[in-house]
Amino acid sequence: MSPADGTATAEKKKSPRRTEQPAPLGPYSAKLTRDQCLELLEHLYLARYFDVRLIKEKKRGRLRGTLYSSHNQEAVLVGSLYGLLPTDWISPIHRDMPAFFLKDARSGLRNPQRIGMTIQEVCAQVWGKAPSPGRARDNWSHIGSKKNRIIHSTSMLAGTIPAAAGVALADRLNGGNCVVLTYNGEGSTAQGVFHEGINFAAVHKLPVVTLIENNQWAYGTPTELEYSLEDFARRADGYGIPGLIADGQNVFDVYDKVMTAVEHSRSGKGPSIVECKTFRAYGHGDHDDDRAAKYRPTPEVEAGRRRDPIAVCKRILVEHGMLTATQAEEFPAEGKGASEVRDEDFPPDVVAYMKEGVDFAIAAPLPEAAEGGMWVFREGDSR
């Protein structure tokens, strides 16, 4: 096993001819400082630890509701969020739960001024407790925050793209220069509203970046039954906008492609589509893991899990001299499933940060029952 790439063993066994070339850093990644590069690795650990910790909590029976694992897709979230300004807007969906606390994480995870959610808020939502940003009225990722510039999604996927266009339009009218980044699975690209939203954004050159987390499976349906393109990003041609492709396992490549799209938008040139090619490590939700083992071919799953984004990031950091091989081995979380990985495989501050959220959520009260009947309408005087 390569010390820099904890999952390289399987890769070498399965495809001995393929050796990973040192990935040259893209134009935006090349400008990152060593501390920033290490921060990206820390964010990958945070996203991974959040995921495995919740899976363990669920298995212990301490959580209700379905979990939608972002395992193996963390580079998409981390790399894309790192390219945004604090005042930019995002709209995460079900597999993007870490995005809520990683938004504007560059301003400091525990910085009360940052424009993102705290781990306490996110965990309160997962546990269904009153301090959740939505007071636990809808489940899992269906939260948001006007203050923190996070659009609230529903279960109807691609449904936030028109809202993103509306947010961007209003921001432009208000004299702002925000970019709105929407997260979407490749499955939701077949929705009519996906087309309607991007078309409108393209017509008005709105700063909307549509990120596609192409994890190859829409619940139980493979991509060849979802759309008829080799590269989904080519769909952008139909709107007259750029379509970029990123290696979704490589946090630096995601950062470069999203930054390219973000700067395109920020300079007034309009929307883009960024397709991040990745792979869903487990089932659609934790309820689906056993079935997913049957409807997905084992070789495909093994191949898809082979390039763990933490391992890919570490390898690049080592290649570029920002991490020694010994340092890269210190917290070997990569290549391990939720049942195998231990707290010791993560940096202590990552574990501590999550603990702050979990402890808060467990101690927090449930909402009062009568809140179920509240807030159907905005009461009070008209404007």
Add this chain to the structure above:
Amino acid sequence: MSAVAEKVSTKRNMLTALREALDEEMARNPDLLLMGEDIGLLGGAFGVTIGLMEKYGRDRVYDMPISEAAIVGVGVGAALNGKTVCVEMQFIDFISCGFDQIVNMLATYHYRTAGEVEMPVIIRGPAGAYGGGALYHSQMNEAWFAHSPGLKVVCPSTPYDAKGLMKQALRDRNPVLFYEIKELYRLPQIEMELPAEDYTIPFGKASLRREGKDITFVTYGQNVYHCLQAADKLAEHGVEADVIDIRTLVPLDMDSILKSIAKTSRVVVVNEAPKTCGFAGEIVARITDEGFEYLDAPPVRVTRLDTPVPWVKPLESFVLPSVEKIVDAAQKVLKY
């Protein structure tokens, strides 16, 4: 109901009244945007928005692609970011293309954010049958939205009400579905003088359009006029009817309905939507829940048959409520 205007100008039809409401609110609220298909350069398929793009510019009035879901969704996003958005559905029939964005995104936004986000998005559009519009230019689908918590639903029948309710809708802090009866847009018989000064009409206040003591008609939209004509015919036989125009379905003014039924003990509910699960059925259910002891006869509905709205006149008339059908229903209730 309305205070008669002190300062009178020329008479307005409903379409002009609605345009004045939009114009005045656009001037009052610089954050109010209009979005819809063909509403700018053309001024709308029926002309409700004529002149508004010229007056307020393309940053306030948007000619949208044929994308009802995106039109609503963009409105939701703009409202999330501080705007008030008035969306036109070119025909209210087309609203089904934007249904998910209305019932799941817009209607629930305030609820699911525990009050963090208010959604001042108004969806207005021409509605209703009787004009030979056929299946897809005749619908009254208000029940879909009355059945979706978080939406207010409005349907005026006079130019005065249309203007006052539209101005109220544009100032409300909640999403509003605003049904404009297109057969009433330019109907000369209902033109009226409107107050020169600013006025609004609160939601949830019905209008007693005719006063009687023997039977109550509860209705809205253009069926108000069918009920008034039916009341005239009944008066020839010495029967005097209350005609209640509810004006807003959500919120519903049950107090006015119950007060009338306490007096008449008999009620016919009339609307032009299909009968099954229609809003007429909801009114009847509320009456039996809350006013059963007042009734001397079962409440009766006169609605469209449970059919689509067919095109040519004999077919259309066959399925829709009419003055004759209302009189027949009233006589059965009176004889019970």
